[in-house]
Amino acid sequence: MAEDAKKIMFVMQKPPHGSIYPYEGLEFILISGAYEQDISLVFLGDGVYNLKKDQDTSELGIKGFVKTYRTLEGYDIENIYVDQNSLKDRGLTQEDLIVDVKVKTAPEINSLMNEQHAIFPF
């Protein structure tokens, strides 16, 4: 990580295929990772659906970008947080997700947000 690295958080709030938000967000995340910043990702609300295993977009005729989340580790992006209630509300557990995440409560996520230099919502 760069010595003057900034703490940058991406807050993923939208489900993966209904809009361009998460796809654009992921592109931005990967670019930011290349600049050796201190990146955190938070998935909350329908944003948690981005990480669901076994998504298959072949019949939609669009490129599935979700597997790209698996490359985050290669960019040293390891601070991946998921909101506990958002998972629970959707009947999901950590086992259902394609990457290793840290499950946090809403107040814990608020604290993480307050530590950041910048927050980008997607």
Added chain:
Amino acid sequence: MLHTVNKSPLVNSSLEQCIEFLAKDEPILLYEDAVYAAQAGTRFEIKIQALLKTNPVYALQADLKARAVNNIINGVKIVDYNGFVDLVAEHKVQNWL
């Protein structure tokens, strides 16, 4: 931290999500379609009333006027664009989409 919301709470859950993640005393700014949340008499009013007990709530004047939201819930503060800029300059910002 300043939390901003720009969608109507009656058709979108972003304001509810914002409320869930808020810490006490952090300000919320309602703009664009979120100013409908500032209108007295909607089914969402009870949540704004509860919110006002713990957090300051602001609504953007230009958006209120554009939508004829005139009957504002007591306690919601109206800000103009300069006030919007002041809030953003004073706080880190989280936009709820």
